[in-house]
Amino acid sequence: xxxxxxxxxxxxxxxxxxxxxxxxxxxxxxxxxxxxxxxxxxxxxxxxxxxxxxxxxxxxxxxxxxxxxxxxxxxxxxxxxxxxxxxxxxxxxxxxxxxxxxxxxxxxxxxxxxxxxxxxxxxxxxxxxxxxxxxxxxxxxxxxxxxxxxxxxxxxxxxxxxxxxxxxxxxxxxxxxxxxxxxxxxxxxxxxxxxxxxxxxxxxxxxxxxxxxxxxxxxxxxxxxxxxxxxxxxxxxxxxxxxxxxxxxxxxxxxxxxxxxxxxxxxxxxxxxxxxxxxxxxxxxxxxxxxxxxxxxxxxxxxxxxxxxxxxxxxxxxxxxxxxxxxxxxxxxxxxxxxxxxxxxxxxxxxxxxxxxxxxxxxxxxxxxxx
Numbered sequence: 001x002x003x004x005x006x007x008x009x010x011x012x013x014x015x016x017x018x019x020x021x022x023x024x025x026x027x028x029x030x031x032x033x034x035x036x037x038x039x040x041x042x043x044x045x046x047x048x049x050x051x052x053x054x055x056x057x058x059x060x061x062x063x064x065x066x067x068x069x070x071x072x073x074x075x076x077x078x079x080x081x082x083x084x085x086x087x088x089x090x091x092x093x094x095x096x097x098x099x100x101x102x103x104x105x106x107x108x109x110x111x112x113x114x115x116x117x118x119x120x121x122x123x124x125x126x127x128x129x130x131x132x133x134x135x136x137x138x139x140x141x142x143x144x145x146x147x148x149x150x151x152x153x154x155x156x157x158x159x160x161x162x163x164x165x166x167x168x169x170x171x172x173x174x175x176x177x178x179x180x181x182x183x184x185x186x187x188x189x190x191x192x193x194x195x196x197x198x199x200x201x202x203x204x205x206x207x208x209x210x211x212x213x214x215x216x217x218x219x220x221x222x223x224x225x226x227x228x229x230x231x232x233x234x235x236x237x238x239x240x241x242x243x244x245x246x247x248x249x250x251x252x253x254x255x256x257x258x259x260x261x262x263x264x265x266x267x268x269x270x271x272x273x274x275x276x277x278x279x280x281x282x283x284x285x286x287x288x289x290x291x292x293x294x295x296x297x298x299x300x301x302x303x304x305x306x307x308x309x310x311x312x313x314x315x316x317x318x319x320x321x322x323x324x325x326x327x328x329x330x331x332x333x334x335x336x337x338x339x340x341x342x343x344x345x346x347x348x349x350x351x352x353x354x355x356x357x358x359x360x361x362x363x364x365x366x367x368x369x370x371x
Contacts, residue, residue: 002155009058018044019212031189033203041212042192046158078154082161084141086133093129099152119147139166157189196236230363246287263326264305286358293354294332303347312340
């Protein structure tokens with residue numbers, strides 16, 4: 001087991017900065033997910049931790065020990081690449097067994113065989129052990145690469161988009177296996193992905209990375225419901241968060257949010273209005289609410305806003321409803337069994353406790369606080 005820490009790490013390629021003072025620290029035996037868009041610096045971060053890339057400045061530490069000058073082969077890490085990096089002239093068995101036969105390793109062949117076959121069974125590739133990489137599909141190659149990483153039980157696993165080329169059914173099965181695997185539970189795992197579903201499903205904590213910097217670190221629920229800014233709010237969740245231009249108003253009857261484009265007002269509790277006053281919130285705000293936190297009703301008199309059904313799409317386990325409020329479209333998740341014709345008048349209500357308030361200039365969450 002180990003903790004991994006990056007302290008003010010800077011890494012450039014031909015004058016282009018990839019990591020800009022990157023900082024984060026894992027916990028011991030933690031499954032830490034690094035989530036971000038393409039080009040954010042995720043893979044570079046893993047290569048720096050593994051020692052595959054030198055850094056311009058800063059420190060990489062394992063259990064408090066500076067590893068910056070320690071070569072890759074002396075770091076207790078196992079890394080699975082998105083690009084597989086398999087030996088084409090080795091069978092699947094030989095590819096997975098390779099780390100156990102490396103110089104300095106002293107495993108009996110019976111032990112090697114037992115480990116390889118156990119990992120292959122878990123990854124559902126035991127029937128492929130005699131094949132060569134050229135005979136495998138992309139998803140099969142990905143699982144072989146993952147098996148090779150797991151077989152020697154390192155202190156730190158570095159997993160770079162390991163499920164990218166795996167079909168949906170295998171991806172779901174492997175996500176469950178990641179939760180169950182004793183090897184991963186005993187080790188620290190840093191898992192890179194651009195898929196927010198993987199991040200929310202797997203991560204004990206999630207680090208959001210953008211342009212080589214950490215934007216926010218938190219538990220999945222914190223990242224989803226308490227995004228630090230609009231970038232994080234957009235990155236996590238599908239369909240994406242609804243964003244509304246709003247004007248904060250205080251009237252005799254209480255505080256409200258005027259939504260000019262939608263032609264309606266959202267009432268605010270005194271508690272929430274006071275919280276916004278305490279942070280000197282601007283009068284003009286951007287308000288976010290996730291599709292699952294909007295509710296529709298056919299009783300227009302009991303609704304905050306009156307809207308028209310635009311498009312209803314059933315997706316089996318959920319339905320996606322798009323509605324038009326004057327000049328503004330909103331999306332909400334509903335029961336897939338509901339049938340709503342286009343242009344049907346509907347009422348819309350907002351879960352006040354799920355409203356997120358952003359400064360329209362900085363795009364930061366006005367009520368966000370470090371946990």
